[in-house]
Amino acid sequence: MEETYEIRGTNWLDSVQKLLASVFETSSVTSMLVPVRHSTTHVLMPTLVSDPGELEGADPFAPCFPLNSAKLVSKLTKKHSNEIIAAVLRPCELRALVELVKIKQATMDNLITISFDCAGAYPNREYNRTGAEGKAAEGKAKTLGFMEQRLGSKLDDDTDKQLSTSCRICTGPFPENADLCITLLDHDPGALGVFAGTDRGRELIMGKAFEVKSLPGTRADTVKEVLQRKKEAAKKVFEDLAGKTATMAGLGNYLASCVNCYNCRVACPVCFCRECVFNTDVFDYEPFQYAAWAKNKGTLRMPMDTVFFHLTRMIHMGLSCVGCGQCSNACPNDIRVAELFTAVGKGVQQGFGYEAGKSMDDPFPLSVFFEDEFQDVTGI
Amino acid sequence: MGEKQGRALVVGAGISGIRSALDLAETGCDVTLIDAAPHMGGVLSKLEYQFPSDGCGMCRLLPMADRDTCLQACLRKGLVHGGIDLMLSTTLKGLEGEAGKYRAILETEPSIIDPKLCTGCNRCSEVCPVTIPDPFNQGLSTTKAVHLPVPHAIPNIYTIDMDHCTLCGECETVCPFGAIYLPGEDRLELKIPRTLVEMDVGAVVLACGIDYYDPLSGVNTFGYKALKDVVSNIELERILSGTGPFNGSLKRPSDGQVPSRMAWIQCVGSRDLEFPACSSVCCMIALKEAVLVRKRSRQTIETVIYYMDMRCFSKEFEAYRRRAENEYGVILKRARPHSVRYDRNTGGLSLYITDDSGIRVDEMFDMVVLSLGQRPGKSVKELAEITGIGLNPLGFFEDPLSGEGDKTGVFAAGSASGLKDIGESVIHSSSASAMALKVIHGARSPHDEEREPLNGFRDVSTQVPDIGVILCQCANGPDIEPQVKSMGASDVHVSGVMAMDRICTREGWDGMLETLAEKTFNRILVLACTPQLFLDKKAAISKAVNLDPAYIDFADLGKGEPLAATVKMGLARIRYADRLNSRASAMVPTVLVVGGGLGGMTAALSVADTGFEAIIVEKESRLGGNLVWLEKDITGNDFGRLLDNTCRRVEKHPGIRVFTNAVVEDSRGGPGNYTTSLKTCDNDSKIIDHGAVILATGGREAETSAYGYGTSDAVMTHREVEQALKAGTMDPVNLNVVVMIQCVDSRNDSREYCSRICCKSSLKHALEMKRLNPELDVYVLYREMMSYGFSETYFKEAREKGVIFIRYSQELQPEVLSGTDGVMVKVHEPILDRTLEIRSDLVVLATGILPSVIKPLAALFDARVDDYSFFKAADSKWRPVDAVNGGVFACGLALGPRDAKESVASARAAAMGALRLISSKSAGVSLVTAGIKPSLCTLCERCIDSCVYGARTLDSDAGKIRIDPVACQGCGSCAAVCTNSASFLNNYLDQQMFEIIDAAI
Amino acid sequence: MDELLQLKTMLNPCIQCGTCTASCPNEVDMDLVPRKLWRMVLMDRHEAIFDSRTFILCSSCYLCTLRCPRGLPLTAAMARLKAIAAKRDLAKYRKSTRFYKSFMESVRRHGRVREGEFMGLYFLAMKNPLLPLSFASLGIQLMKKNKVAFELPAKPGIGNLDRLFKKVAEIEEAL
Amino acid sequence: MERFEPTIIAFVCNWCTYTAADLAGTSRQKYPPNVRLIRVMCTGMVDPKYVVKAFLSGADAVLVSGCHPGDCHYINGNYKARRRVRLLHGILGRFGIDRERLRLTWIGASDGIEFAKVIHTMVAEIKELGPAVSDMKLVI
Structure with a gap:
């Protein structure tokens, strides 16, 4: 078991800020990507902080998840840079980042990742309605209240109805492979633990003046319990979904209100194309083709290729889906895209013995093959 | 005789002939490819599963550069190449003149069916009343006297077996094209008579292949033909084939039941009195067949191979044998069955065998496969007389180690000069074509020749598609013209639909060309029932209408789809037809050869002899490699002389530059264009531009510490013995007993492969020592004597001279105990089942071959090494000397263990591969080539992977x-x-595919 | 030893494939199967060879000679071994070699075999007074069927094959 | 009711299965006219989009067929195809297009009879199963 060091601040945010500041002190990190509540707009947004003093507004624990930061890390690292940066990421953001690294959209060469026990987040609209308008102090208080309630209930999702579905059914809310992993569960209120998930993290932690304390003995059990609950929740959601989408027509109905705005793909952290194929000339039909289709079928739903688009995205992204739920957040018509993608993603990933974002060492399933595998796929 | 000729004649259109013909055509020669049979493919048209892949892959022979010169289709259908004239049913009848200036007389068999008229409609066969055994299926099924000789061949021209034809005339009457003209009493003249053609050629490649031994001709028939379930290995291949007598399901011929126990009998017609050589390939064929049977039957059919020595001597074969035994449960028994008897009680076949324990047992089977040995091809003798090429005592073409000094322009290719598997045949054929190319290159220096540039066609790439549709119609077919016309009318891109009467006839075809020539379509779609017939004729249309063939396509009306789907799919395909306008950069006409041993020097000479430049990089201070210490081979070839001659030729050749004490440091670029930096002895860097690279990095005798090597002077390796004999420091007269141990550190878990040449080395040294001291006792301790091919005769000779061969097993290895007076070798003799102690003066270890370290070097050129650290060929059968990328080749020991002669062949083959690449002008990028839209690309690099x-x-x-x-x-x-x-x-764009799918539904 | 060396040279090309053994009808009764026997010859295991009854059991059916992939004259080789055994008068094979000898002696004398004399010679040669008893039952059966000639030995010299036998002896000597 | 005649789109590789289809033709192996052959260079180039497109355009089944393992002209395209079809099974299977409707087979150049057999079997089975996406005219 990895050695866990405990940090006790006045509250969780104070503790985490201390930890983040110490990263600046003891490493060559020049800037850090972390959600910061802006003093003027009071909106919480991922922010690149290079002045440790500005960490005062840092609030990675708020139930606010405006976008998946993996995409931002991609911007910061895809091209070569000598700057060493750190990023505070939710576990699902970290998983997305791992997927992006595999497809050369980001690198971890000069990056220190920090993740934490994720208590979940509200849908954007929900959070904005309840929290964002408040002043800095109020926002902070809301976060702490949220934390107290969530950690107190051992992440019992039934006690917080506002929580987004993706977070309810998330089976990976605990950090694993971040350089620094922050534990919150089962610590005393306000305190947090930190352990190294990688060799680089080990180097960082070594010799720090943290108070040594082993992991709370109960943590393993609590984690198990939380995961069990979430798995059951997921099962329910997936079963319900499977019932609704058992046929192509069912899927069509599920997506009926889609207007092909493609916001879901813009929000998707692993959708990495520079321009979606659905926006290219491949789908630039000629007028006579529309006419022919309409004639042929009697009716033609416009915009067309809605189901085609979503199926294609499942094909392209299903294997990399980390279940962050940002697609649902982005949908203007409240289609529950995230459940669909999470369910499909889980299914196909299992089919290849793959778990998106789990490890850099697992190759993307479509990039490798073996001669004598999946014999059952072929044949009549 | 007049001018030197730039045309080559290749005799035999089997694998070897195809390889040679393609080699020569790709390097810019005109090639006439003839075959006595009415179809191409040779024996390979009957074989579908090749070891060690258990698959086919023949299409990998096709050109990789300038792909569009050749029809991109399965080679079982046929070979269509712009530079190759194929003449079937044709034989070489005479050859006069000298190298470079021959006049060949070719005779084409008279034909009763006019190949120009026959469309393969099958009506003749339907009415033919005469049923005959189908020669394609070795007589295991029946066909009609008028039949299709090979079912997949295209064009599918029927033939008549005149030995069985009753001249009833039914076929003649029914043929809708008047293609059949039977000889009769009142018309003795054949419509298409025997024709003689005289042709000027510069060089001739003889690739006439082999025949199989006929068990009925020998003393022991093993019940062949008398017992239905005794089949030859070829017959079994037919039984396993999808086009075979049982449509690919494994049944025994007697009653159509699935057999439960099958036996293979090896060396039927090999390694005996009549044919004292080994047929080299039967062991692997038997293993492969047994594996196929095990796979097919889900391991329910028991398979037993009775063998004398299991000769898995090529690099990957030992591993294959292990897989066959361990994964597929093929049972190998070392025994020679005495005969096959029919058991009346069970209806089975009983084999009397004696196993290792010496007990005679009867084993019951319900199917027995005879692994037939090979014999020289029927035509070999006649061809030898015509061409003046010599025959060896077994009746195969002579195959001298080096072609130097030869004045001939006639070369044997493939198994016609000895028994070879496909991989070796392909290497040998390329070696022959390299020598042929040397003879004719002066007449037609391929890389100087200006090819017809593709941009000579009118440029239509920016034009809106303007499609002309040709509809081929038979008088007796349904009238679909109105339908097609209306479809054309509703497609904005179609500007004309023209119905033509039977373009499969000469008149129809000419009529179509005339019609098209009057129009200015920029896309042409031809709708026909069997478009395969026209696959070689695209060029003719293209010429007639001055349009890049990229814009001409055929759609198949004969596949049974609804007409609308076929037509619309065809239109969708042609509408997007285009050629990428990117250009390949010019090929650098230089080949870099890494390694200056026999292989490297031979490769460089082959390159330079055809007018290209070769650069040799050798890390040592002198050329020669292993040849420096070798004295001679088992057949007596003098390596000292060979080395001197080769070095002299290399040094004097104006087309070869040599860098000794130099190594490759770095390389960039790809096939056709490499830039490589060399580091020379004085730490200078030298930059070389070259189009291809040949890795001739060689190998060495493996080091060992086994059997007390290093602790006793009486334990030596073959290399040391060779050197001592050469230097005269060892005199066998002073020896009484010599023991040679084979397979030292080889064919075990840590080094799986057989080093192939050690058995020959031991035989060589045993015979040499016996020659110098007949009183000497020589013992050879072996596991499997790999004296494949003609070297079997030396195995026999050694035994005759009194060399004692003792077999040992991997489990029960010999022991060597050094003492004060010589060494004591303890070995278990399996026949006597007791341990022998041999006090000997000298123990010689056959330690095998290790490759030079080439992994980093190969990686520089994007090539790989195999599990044993030899060069990894793209395909051990069809592309045996090339890396997958087509720009890197290897030869000699870098490829795997092989003897000097085989190394020379592989070196020429590697040179030929390089020449194929750098002679291609790449006037245009092949039609189906990948492209990229950088504006959309996000550099995920998945495409690279x-x-x-x-x-x-x-x-x-x-x-x-x-x-x-x-x-x-x-x-x-x-x-x-x-x-x-x-x-x-390109030509498979997404939007194009979408339209095709839409059109299909 | 020369005879054995000759035999060895003759058998040198043997590859120990065992076809001879597989084809031999008497193999079941042989203590050394033919393949082993030939191996012994090649290995100069002379004691072992003449400790075995293999060659004496050879009934000269020639199947092994026919099937041998090396075309070795195996039946002749068996005969050579028999000859050597006879020449050396090895005790192990006397029953057999003297049987042959007596047979041939009778033939030499008369130009044909005379059963009575032949058996007499044989019993004499074997110097075993009990031996005739072991043949008694077979003898009676043969006599009943008139298969044994009872007339007294004719005068020596009638049908005499002395010259022929002498010649053969000379040839054998020269071998 | 009219008898249901399924439409099957077959993506066949240029080297093996297309040759087998030709061979089926020259050996007079009849197979039902429900199949539309789309020749591709290699099964490894069959973009999953093509399969989805085929189903959404009204195909009742899709066949992808290429060289046997080890035979691929392009060394390993068929192995890549196998993973892609597995992925498609995983996704389309959730929405009612099960594996009977998306088949991957290896049909070698000499397997003309096998090719005809595969088409026969597939057509018969799809006839049993009924149309694939008949009820979704409006929703796609």
Whole structure:
């Protein structure tokens, strides 16, 4: 078991800020990507902080998840840079980042990742309605209240109805492979633990003046319990979904209100194309083709290729889906895209013995093959 | 005789002939390819599963550069290449003149069916009343006297077996094209008579292949033909084939039941009195067949191979044998069955055998396969007389170690000069074509020749598609013209639909060309019932209408789809037809050869002899490699002289530059264009531009510490013995007993492969020592004597001279105990089942071959090494000396263990491969080639990973993916992995495929 | 030893494939199967060879000679071994070699075999008074069927094959 | 009711299965006219989009057929195809297009009879199963 060091601040945010500041002190990190509540707009947004003093507004624990930061890390690292940066990421953001690294959209060469026990987040609209308008102090208080309630209930999702579905059914809310992993569960209120998930993290932690304390003995059990609950929740959601989408027509109905705005793909952290194929000339039909289709079928739903688009995205992204739920957040018509993608993603990933974002060492399933595998796929 | 000729004649259109013909055609020669049979493919048209892949892969012989010169289709259908004239049913009847200036007389068999008229409609066969055993299926099934000789051949021209034809005339009457003209009493003249053609050729390649031994001709028939369930290995291949007598299901011929126990009897017609050589391939064939049977039957059929020595002597074969035994449960028994008897009680076949324990047992089987040995091809003798090429005592073409000093322009290729598997045949054929190319290159220096540039066609790439549709119609077919016309009318891109009467006839075809020539379509779609017939005629249309063949396509009305689907799919396909306008950069006409041993020097000479430049890089201070210490081979070839001659030729050759004390440091680029830096002795860097690279890095005798080597002077390796004998420091007269131990550190878990040449080395040294001291006792302790091919005769000779061979097993290895007076060798003798102690003066270890370390070097050129650290060939059968990317070749020991003669052949083959690449002008990028839209590309590099040919690279400076259009083979896997179609495959664009799918539904 | 060396040279090409053994009808009764026997010859295991009854059991059916992939004259080789055994008068094979000898002696004298004399010679040669008893039952059966000639030995010299036998002896000597 | 005649789109590789289809023709192996052959260079180039497109355009089944393992002209395209079809099974299977409707087979150049057999079997089975996406005219 990895050695866990405990940090006790006045509250969780104070503790985490201390930890983040110490990263600046003891490493060559020049800037850090972390959600910061802006003093003027009071909106919480991922922010690149290079002045440790500005960490005062840092609030990675708020139930606010405006976008998946993996995409931002991609911007910061895809091209070569000598700057060493750190990023505070939710576990699902970290998983997305791992997927992006595999497809050369980001690198971890000069990056220190920090993740934490994720208590979940509200849908954007929900959070904005309840929290964002408040002043800095109020926002902070809301976060702490949220934390107290969530950690107190051992992440019992039934006690917080506002929580987004993706977070309810998330089976990976605990950090694993971040350089620094922050534990919150089962610590005393306000305190947090930190352990190294990688060799680089080990180097960082070594010799720090943290108070040594082993992991709370109960943590393993609590984690198990939380995961069990979430798995059951997921099962329910997936079963319900499977019932609704058992046929192509069912899927069509599920997506009926889609207007092909493609916001879901813009929000998707692993959708990495520079321009979606659905926006290219491949789908630039000629007028006579529309006419022919309409004639042929009697009716033609416009915009067309809605189901085609979503199926294609499942094909392209299903294997990399980390279940962050940002697609649902982005949908203007409240289609529950995230459940669909999470369910499909889980299914196909299992089919290849793959778990998106789990490890850099697992190759993307479509990039490798073996001669004598999946014999059952072929044949009549 | 007049001018030197630039045409080559290749006799035999089997694998070897196809390889040679393609080699020569790709290097710019005109080639006439003839075959006595009415179809091409030779024996391979009957064989579908090759070891060690258990598959086919024949199509990998096709050109990789300038792919469009050749029809991109399965080679079982046929070979269509712009530079190759194929003449079937044709034999060589005479040859006069000298190298470079021959006049050949070719005779084409008279034909009763006019190949120009026959469309393969099958009506003749339907009415033919005469049923005959189908020669294609070795008589295991029946066909009609008028039949299709090979079912997949295209064009599918019928033939008549005149030995069985009753001249009833039914077929003649029914043929809708008047293609059949039977001879009769009142018309003795054949419509298409025997024709003689005289032709000027510069060189001749003889690739007439082999025949199989007929068990009925020998003393022991093993019940062949008398017992139905005794079949030859070829017959079994037919039984396993999808086009075979049972449509691919494994049944025994007697009653159509699935057999439960099958036996293979090896060496039927080999290694005996009549044919004292080994047929080299039967062991692997038997293993492969047994594996196929095990796979097919889900391991329910028991398979037993009775063998004398299991000769798995090529690099990957030992591993195959292990897999066959361990994974598939093939049972190998060392025994020679005495005969096959029919058991009346069970209806089975009983074999009397004696196993190792010496007990005679009867084993019951219900099917027995005879592994038939090979014999020289029927025509070999006649061809030898015509061409003056010599025959060896067994009746195969002579195959001298070096062709130097030979004045001939006639070369044997493939198994016609000795028994070879496909891989070896392919190497040997390329070696022959390299020598032929040397003879004719002066007449037609291929790389200087200006090819017809593709941009000579009118440029239609920017024009809106203007499609002309040709509809071929038979008088007796349904009238579909109105339907097609209306479809044409509703498609905005179609500007004309023209119905033609039977373009499969000469008149119809000419009529079509005339009609088309009057129009200015920029896309042409031809609708016909059997478009395969016209696959070789695209060029003719293209010429007639001055249009790049890229814009001409055929649609198949004969596949039984609804007409609308076929037509619309065809239109969708042709509408997007285009040629990428990117150009491949010019080929650098230089070949870099790494390694200056026998292989490297031979390769360099082969390159330079055809007018290209070769550069040899040798890390030692002198050329020669292993030849420096070798004295001679088992057949007595003098290596000292060979080395001197070769070095002298290399040094004097104006086309060869040699860098000794130099190594390759770095390389960039791809097939056709490499820039490589060398580090020379004085630490200078030298930059070389070259189009291809040949790795001739060689290998060495493996070091060992086994059997007390290093602790006793009486334990030596073969290399040391060779050197001592050469230097005269060892005199066998002073020895009484010599023990040679084979397979030292070899064919075990740590080094799986057989080193192939050690058995020959031991035989060589045993015979040499016996010659110098007949009183000497020589013992050879072996596991399997790998005296394949003609070297079997030396095995026999050694036994005759009194060398004692004792077999040992991997489990029960010999022991060597050094003492004060010589060494004591303890070995278990399996026949006597007791341990022998041999007090000997000298123990010689056969330690096998290890490759030089080439992994980093290969990696520089995007080539790989195999599990044993030898060069990894793209395909051990069809592309045995090339890396997948088509720009890197290897020869000699770098490829795997082989003797000097085999090394020379592989070196010439590697040179031929390099010449194929650098002679191609790449006037245009092949039609089906991948491209990229950089504006869409996000540089995820998945396409790079997916490309097996290394055609894609990341240009990190420009932030772009680069595609090498020469390396790209158009498989499209890059397009399929690209999520937003930034990568695409030309002529298979997404939108095009979507339209085709729409059209299909 | 020369005879054995000759035999060895003759058998040198043997590859120990065992076809001879597989084809031999008497193999079941042989203590050394033919393949082993030939191996012994090649290995100069002379004691072992003449400790075995293999060659004496050879009934000269020639199947092994026919099937041998090396075309070795195996039946002749068996005969050579028999000859050597006879020449050396080895005790192990006397029953057999003297049987042959007596047979041939009778033939030499008369130009044909005379059963009575032949058996007499044989019993004499074997110097075993009990031996005739073991043949009694077979003898009676043969006599009943008139298969044994009872007339007294004719005068020596009638049908005499002395010259022929002498010649053969000379040839054998020369071998 | 009219008898249901399914439409099957077959993506066949240029080297092996297309040759087998030709062979089926020259050996007079009849197979039902329900199949539409789309020749591709290699099964490894069959973009999953093509399969989805085929189903959404009204195909009742899709066949992808190429060279036997080890035979691929392009060394390993068929192995890549196998993973892609597995992925498609995983996704389309959730929405009612099960594996009977998306088949991957290896049909070698000499397997003309096998090719005809595969088409026969597939057509018969799809006839049993009924149309694939008949009820979704409006929703796609």
